[in-house]
Amino acid sequence: MEELKVKGMIADVFNDIAEGIKSGNFKEKVKIGLTTFGSEHGVEEMVKAAELAKNKYNDFEIVLIGPKVDGDFNIVEVENAEEGHKKMVELLDSGEIQGCVTQHFDFPIGVSTVGKVSTPATGRDLIIATTTGTTSTNRVEGMVLNAISGIAVAKSLGIKKPTLGILNIDGARQVERILKELKDNGYEFQFAESLRADGGSVMRGNDLLTATPDIMICDSLTGNILVKLFSSFTTGGNYETVGAGYGPGVGEGYTKLVNIVSRASGAPLICEALRYSATCAANNLIDVSKDEFKKANKAGLKDIIAKNTKEKVKPAEEDIKMPPKKVVTYSIAGIDILELEDACRALWKENIYSESGMGCTGPIVLVGEDEGTKAEEILVKTGFKS
Structure with a gap:
């Protein structure tokens, strides 16, 4: 028995040597x-x-x-x-x-975990940024920073040019505007296109199920729910089996590699979480993250966030009279739901009658067909639309 054990150890050593020769990595x-x-x-x-x-x-x-x-x-x-x-x-x-x-770790503000799940429609891996922790007390800023963290993790997993999608939740359109400006300023990344006919980088539920993007951006509370659903939808919720858990904590300047699983996580999921952590460690996620935040900051990350998240002077605070009602059939998408009513009032200020509504892709502003182009220009100028 002892002889067999020794032979097994010798075989392992030779396998490691062979692998090293093959990869050039010892x-x-x-x-x-x-x-x-x-x-x-x-x-x-x-x-x-x-x-x-x-x-x-x-x-x-x-x-x-x-x-x-x-x-x-x-x-x-x-x-x-x-x-x-x-x-x-x-x-x-x-x-x-x-x-x-x-199972648990007290990450500082500014750090949150980047989870990884396996999607039921295609079996593809989907990186969810983020799933626990608080990247920022400002929701929009947090989601933008989550995008940088998600990109860092994707690259440490070997995805050279990861695609980025933004889950269609409160703040998504503001996040999209900031990321577009960051991209225009030289920070390189790729937006994913929704599989729905109207496309765009703001993702729907269908895109979650099929893993349309490599990385799905959301806030941590939403991400936490998503991981729980994907990991235990076949077991009733008290035993998580699928995916790799809630992932490593990532944030600017953070230097510990700690991957989180739930107290309800089962052995199959924890096995993959160990593998996830090992891959991130072997590929120096901490250094990759440092490099990604450096490049994003060079492209003006902090200034762009500050400009787009500061309090606007709300039209609601002014004495604005609603223009005469008219038929409104021209729809303008891309307005964040948190800014919808203020966007309408910004158009009233320019004597354009508008109403808020909800289309199949999210919030919309409705105006008359003859004023559609002008209304869009005003909303871009006033910062409600990119």
């Missing part, structure tokens, strides 16, 4: 920690996840942080979840592990 395997306390399914489920990952992948090592358990694992013993998190941070700071998967 780098030491990254080590990924896994805290085993805290799961609703018990320590056994976490160990099962580690066993799955070990059997499925052989290009990274797993370090268990928790109680002593059976099995051929490198274990750092701790007494409880709190001690486990402290030890996890120590190991990350010392470089003994290059990343970690855990």
